Each structure stands twice: as C-alpha cells, then as structure tokens.
Ligand SMILES: Nc1ncnc2c1ncn2[C@@H]1O[C@H](COP(=O)(O)OP(=O)(O)O)[C@@H](O)[C@H]1O
C-alpha cells in the first residue's frame with residue numbers, strides 16, 4: 001500500500017530528525033548547538049507569525065513586540081530585581097497575554113491593509129517606547145546579564161542543557177499547535193481566512209475567534225522571547241525592531257506559510273543562511289534578498305511547495321519554459 | 333433534517349417564521365427597499381420574485397443582518413431581531429445562501445460542510461475535527477442531499493460553477509436552520525441540476541420555513557405556496573401562484589415572459 005509506505009517513510013524521517021536533534025550536543029560543537037537554540041527561539045516567533053498568516057490569513061507586524069516584551073519582563077524582574085524562576089517567567093507570559101488581549105480587541109475589528117497598518121503601529125510604539133525609556137528600560141543599551149535558571153541542580157546556563165530544555169519546550173509547542181490547527185477551532189480559523197462573511201452567516205463568533213488566535217500566537221512569540229533572552233543574555237530595542245519583524249515574515253514565506261512545518265523549515269534555512277553568509281561575505285543583505293527573490297519567483301508557495309510545484313509546473317509559465325528549453329521541446 | 337437549530341433552549345410558539353414591517357433601505361439616493369412588509373408563516377415555501385435591481389438581495393441582507401435597515405422591524409420566530417448581529421440571527425436558526433457564491437475556496441467540500449454543521453456546537457480546541465463523528469456525519473448527509481458525496485475531498489476551487497452552487501445550498505442545509513433563505517440557487521445550474529434542486533427543496537421537512545429568490549419560474553411555481561413580487565424596492569403583489577399569474581401589474585413587468 002502506497003499510503004502505509006508513505007506513512008512509514010514519514011515515521012522513519014521523523015524519528016531520524018528527532019534522534020539527530022536530541023543527540024546534537026553530543027556530536028556537534030558549541031557554536032552549532034547555539035545556532036540551533038537560535039533556530040528554536042526564532043522558530044517560536046515564526047510559528048506565531050505563521051499561524052496568523054497561514055491559518056488565519058492575518059499579516060501581523062506586532063509579533064516581534066511580544067517576543068521583546070517577554071524578554072524585557074524577564075530582565076526587569078529577574079536580572080534587575082532578583083525575582084526567581086518560574087514566577088518571573090509566568091509574569092512575562094501574563095504580560096504578553098494581557099498586552100495581546102488589549103491589542104487584539106482593537107486590531108481584530110480591522111481587516112487587511114488596515115490590520116497591517118494597525119499592527120505595524122503597535123509594533124513601532126513598543127519599539128519606540130523601549131528605545132526612549134531610559135529610566136526603566138535603559139534605552140538603546142537594554143538589559144544585559146540575563147541568566148537562565150538552575151533548576152533542581154541542573155544548570156541551564158550550560159549551552160547543551162539549555163538547548164535540551166528549549167528543544168523540549170518547542171516539541172510541546174509544536175505538538176500543541178498541531179492539535180490546535182487540526183481541531184474545529186483551527187478549521188474555523190481557515191474558514192475565517194477564506195470567507196469571514198460566510199463564517200458569520202453560519203453563526204461563528206468571527207471576532208472572538210480571531211482574538212483567541214491572536215492570543216495563542218502572542219503566547220508563542222512570548223515563549224520564544226523568553227528563550228531568546230536567556231540564550232543571548234540581553235534584550236534591547238533591536239530585539240523588536242521592524243527589520244526583525246520583516247525578517248520573520250520573510251522566513252515564514254520562505255518555508256511556506258500555508259504548511260504546518262513552513263515556519264520551522266524557513267527558520268532553519270534563514271538562520272543558517274544568516275550564519276554562513278555573514279561569515280562569507282559583507283554583502284549579506286544583497287545575498288539574502290536575492291535568495292528570497294528567487295524563492296518567491298520560482299516557489300511562491302515556499303520551499304515546502306517544491307513537490308507540488310514540480311507536479312504542476314505547467315501552471316508556472318517561467319519554469320515551464322525553462323524545462324521545455326532543456327528538454328529541447330519547441331515553444332510554439 | 334430531523335433536528336433543527338434553536339430547539340430545546342426556547343420553544344418558539346410563534347406561528348410566523350418571519351415578519352417584516354415597513355423595511356426601508358437606501359443606498360445614497362437609490363431606494364433599494366421601500367417600506368416592504370411581509371409575513372411568512374412557519375413551514376411556508378415563499379418565493380420572492382421581481383426584476384433585477386428590485387431589492388430582493390438587499391432585503392435578504394437586511395433579514396440576515398449583513399445590512400442594517402434605515403427603518404422598520406424584523407422578527408424571526410416571534411423574536412424581535414432588528415438590532416441583533418448576524419451571528420445571533422444564525423444562532424436563532426436563520427440560514428442562507430448567496431446569489432454570488434460565498435464559499436471557502438481553498439478548503440475541501442468536506443471541510444466546508446463540516447464548518448456549517450459544527451457552527452452550533454461548542455468549539456473544540458485540541459481534538460481533531462475529523463474525529464467528531466457526529467458532525468462529520470451531518471456534513472456527509474448534507475453532501476448526499478446536494479449530490480456532492482463523490483467530491484467530498486475536493487478543493488472547492490476545483491469544483492465547477494454548478495457544483496459550487498450546490499455547495500452553497502449544502503452549507504445552508506448542513507446548518508439545519510429553521511428558516512432557510514435561498515438567493516437564486518438555480519442560477520447557472522444545468523436543467524438536471526435544477527430538477528434535483530427542486531426535489532431537494534420539496535423534500536425539506538415542513539418544520540423548516542423556506543424563502544426563495546428565483547428567476548426560474550418552473551421552479552418557483554413548482555415549489556412556492558405563496559409568492560411576493562418586488563419592484564423598485566416595493567411589494568407590488570402578494571398571493572398564491574394562481575393569483576400572481578393573473579395579476580395585471582405582474583404581467584406588465586414581465587412583458588409576457590411570465591406564464592399567463
Ligand atoms: N451595496 C450597495 N451599494 C449601493 N447600491 C446597492 C448596493 N446593493 C444593492 N444596491 C442597489 O440596490 C438596488 C437593489 O439591488 P438588489 O437588492 O441586488 O436587487 P435584486 O437582488 O432584486 O436584483 C439596485 O439598484 C442596486 O444597484
């Protein structure tokens with residue numbers, strides 16, 4: 001049976017990836033492990049954006065603000081005032097959820113371009129506040145010296161320990177998000193993406209479903225922000241600046257916004273490109289921009305659409321022409 | 333179609349499914365609906381006819397709450413819903429289809445019908461929707477009724493125009509409404525599809541009230557108990573098919589296109 005065959009292949013592949021990921025600190029160097037930790041916390045941010053863009057059809061430019069906010073709360077309460085784990089972390093998540101609720105109640109009344117503008121404004125307000133507030137947030141300098149906790153004698157300040165903790169947390173995050181997306185709630189989000197008018201007429205509380213999805217997305221961004229603060233040790237206005245927001249959005253599109261694994265695959269590619277290119281060339285932004293342009297041109301559905309794309313390449317005039325030229329067919 | 337929405341919570345003893353009193357709506361200078369009054373008893377099959385631009389769709393949008401009337405009163409099943417939201421009206425058992433299909437282009441037929449059937453259920457957040465056997469069954473039943481069973485796993489965007497129109501009706505039926513409003517459901521259907529749609533309409537239980545906007549007079553005369561004729565937003569005639577057929581004003585509008 002081809003279906004069970006495909007299932008088995010998927011199982012083998014999945015198990016292989018999990019084993020490789022779990023054993024990473026045993027066979028890879030510290031730098032590689034740190035890079036994968038970076039993939040995990042940006043992965044959370046990408047899942048946040050990906051859920052809104054791919055599942056709910058809402059392009060939000062606020063998610064990075066939640067990512068930064070939770071980091072700031074950890075820094076302010078933990079590093080500067082000595083509040084212990086896990087209280088500061090729970091307060092950080094609480095702060096993110098309350099802020100997201102306030103933003104959400106306003107933003108979810110709007111659609112499309114207005115939604116884009118209002119989330120942009122929210123994000124920019126947070127960024128500007130962090131940058132201008134010197135008394136509490138120390139302006140551009142931000143908060144430094146954020147340390148992961150030691151829990152039950154295990155020091156999560158060690159790169160490998162922290163990586164394992166982060167991996168465990170994102171595994172839970174991915175599993176939960178998958179359940180959520182395949183639930184009636186997830187399907188309702190897709191319905192709202194496709195046709196909010198029809199969803200209202202069917203009797204769905206469209207506004208509240210959107211608010212709920214915004215809260216879930218903010219939670220993911222917030223968790224990513226906590227991990228990032230611990231891993232890098234600092235949080236500054238740069239953590240939530242617009243270029244970061246755009247980078248995450250591009251990452252999600254690169255991987256494939258409509259695929260569950262799109263945000264994760266996009267993040268893996270983008271972070272490694274980041275690492276490799278910034279080591280190799282000064283024209284970093286040019287190279288990244290070029291790669292992104294190529295992806296959008298040839299794989300508008302993202303990297304994960306590659307299989308589907310080859311299946312119906314006839315629909316893409318550009319690639320169809322290239323393939324015909326190659327195989328020597330005449331284009332009439 | 334045995335159980336319908338809104339049952340259990342309150343028993344609506346009203347004998348009228350829909351009562352419209354002096355509904356008026358203008359778009360800028362255009363008076364789309366002009367002091368329209370209409371009563372549809374529970375169980376009636378009521379047709380709303382009239383030339384293009386008469387205000388039929390606008391009236392539907394006012395009843396469902398997608399447009400607010402400038403003045404007038406709307407009651408569904410004895411409840412004043414003039415100020416209620418679209419969602420509240422749907423919860424009371426109001427289901428509709430659209431003249432211009434409002435479908436979920438990138439979802440499958442099964443997913444679309446599931447959404448329609450699940451709308452009145454308590455929202456589930458972590459259990460897979462495919463595992464909600466009861467709702468999936470309701471969705472499949474609706475697919476059966478509109479002859480889309482073999483298309484369940486197809487994306488809506490892959491369906492023909494006719495099949496999308498059938499899905500429109502299927503989604504409204506999957507809601508199990510008490511008052512169902514169809515806006516030109518036969519537009520773009522083949523003669524065969526029209527016949528099966530007519531059969532479907534006639535097979536709806538009499539606990540369900542139906543209001544039908546339709547230009548296909550065979551279908552109207554075959555299904556309607558009563559007919560209301562709208563012109564320039566105003567009700568110009570109302571009665572049983574035989575009365576409408578012989579009505580002088582109606583004959584003038586339809587210039588002999590209408591069965592005399
Ligand atoms: N959203 C709108 N904005 C402006 N004018 C509208 C709008 N909707 C309908 N109209 C106008 O109202 C009148 C009635 O339209 P409609 O209700 O669609 O008629 P019908 O469904 O009977 O063909 C038409 O003159 C139409 O142009």
Ligand SMILES: [Mg+2]
Pocket residue numbers: 388389390431
């Ligand atoms: Mg119309």
